[in-house]
Amino acid sequence: MDNNKLVESFAEFARSKNIDRPTVIRVLEDVFRAVILSKFGCGDNFDIIINLDKGDLQIWRFREIVDDSATDVHTPRKVALAEARKIEADFEVGEELSEEIKVASFGRRTVMAAKQMLMQKVRELEKEALYNKYEQLVGCLILAEVNQVLGREIILLDEENNELFLPKSEQISKDQFKKGEHVRAVIQKVEFSNAIPRVILSRTSPLFLERLFENEIPEIQDGLITIKKVVREPGARAKVAVESFDDRIDPVGACVGIKGSRIHGITKELQFENIDIVNYTDNLELYISRALNPACINRVEQGPQRVSVYLDADQVALAIGKGGQNIKLAGRLIGKEIDVFRDESIQLEAKDMPLSHFSNVLEPWILEELGKVGLDSAASVLALPKATLEQRVDLEKETIDEIYAILSQSLNG
Known part of the structure; x- marks a missing residue:
């Protein structure tokens, strides 16, 4: 596999997983620096140039030309003059030799290992992106499509075909869903299970x-x-x-x-x-x-x-x-x-009157407020201390005094 085909296949795979361009370039650089380090024992004298638009990958190696008899001639950053002159005859000691390294020169096994490493990196990034995305959405409402109905849970798919999980314990007892249906739920939490993020939904949460x-x-x-x-x-x-x-x-x-x-x-x-x-x-x-x-x-x-x-x-x-x-x-x-x-404390008097009889002297909203707390007769109001009534209703103290005065006069004459 040549440089271009490797980059193209990896870039296409990364795009299918919604991995952004800067991250794709960074992963490519990290993987090939690891391969270079493994093969040459040094990676800081290499430049990696990546052009995703053209699917192009170039690896350049830079070494200082030294005399054939130099003590450091066999170190990763040095090259013997005789070897350099095989590439270009007029090289001299002290000059820099730059040469492009083809991916194929790493060997088929190394290239395949690099490709697998790239794919694995993308999968890890995909898991990380999924976790980060839904971790920020915990507590939000989501609409997802039922993909699989299992005994212990329902597996749903979001708009990017990520799997979401609705456990039986988080379903309303009357819920009955079929494959292809759309379900609304709240994102309850995101957890890792065997290094795989699981997005847990809930329909029972308040x-x-x-x-x-x-x-x-x-x-x-x-x-x-x-x-x-x-x-x-x-x-x-x-x-x-x-x-x-x-x-x-x-x-x-x-x-x-x-x-x-x-x-x-x-x-x-x-x-x-x-x-x-x-x-x-x-x-x-x-x-x-x-x-x-x-x-x-x-x-x-x-x-x-x-x-x-x-x-x-x-x-x-x-x-x-x-x-x-x-x-x-x-x-x-x-x-x-x-x-x-x-409550056996309230004993209505024989001459008790329903509050509706006072509609001509008490405002309708006052009668409505008293009715909200279960007071529907004059005696039931008067049986309560004013302080208690003041706590139970949204009425001013002056209004409560007026109510007691009107009701007392009507019942007691």
Whole structure:
């Protein structure tokens, strides 16, 4: 194999692996310097010139011409005068001899070894490039094509035909994929297995749901709404806490969309996972109340690690949820364990009145705010201390004083 054919075949192989030109040239130089060093015992008196466009490789050797009887005549950087004059008759001692070394002169075995070394270098670079590429993309959403469905995992291909892996443990239980289908997942991690990088995907990670929201909700893309926290029981239920930086935007409504148009695409992607969207607040009591939706709570007692929530008897099952999912996810969302108790403390008076009867004296948004925390009657409001109500609702102290005054006058005369 001559110089040109070797370079052409290697360059073509490198291009097929998306290796850039400077790296290809560097690898060629490194490999042939190693070959030169092995054959001649010295490599710093050689120049390697590579032209990838022409597929050209030139190796030039430079040696100082010394007298035939010189003591260092047989060293790698020296050449005897008599030998030099075989190349050009008018050479003199002290001049420099430059000669081109053909790849074929290394011998067929050495050339084949060099070629194998080049291919191996490219494969190593390919692995390194794959690792570096996906290491920077961990946590990002990706669309890949199913190539193979195995019992323990699914092997997918990206747009460059790199293999990606979706383990069974990272699949939603209802997922059923066939060869050729396109699958969305989040890049969970990149790890080495037997010196080969493995890109691991996930569809069960909370981050996957978060990325779907970012992808589907324009207000999140624009930074007007932020996702504070996501908790999931993959394929069954999830809770997403969102907050708006613009008072004019309802974060929950924006995420749901008109008639559920935005959230529907997300739930469909998650095999119709039930998603509760919660309006985040720093008011822990109100946050707990929202997290336990659809249950309506009466009061909360806070502790360092746990909170006790008191509800009417008919609300306990709603708070706990099927298989304990609702209370478990609510606890993970607020970051504390939640204990649920029946509340026997509120005894409605016979002359109690629903809050809807006060719509002529209390603003609709006030009644709506009270309803969000399960307060639907005058007595249920008055049964709470003002300080407790202030913690549970987003209302000013003056507004709460006005509410108590109106309700007390109506019930007590």
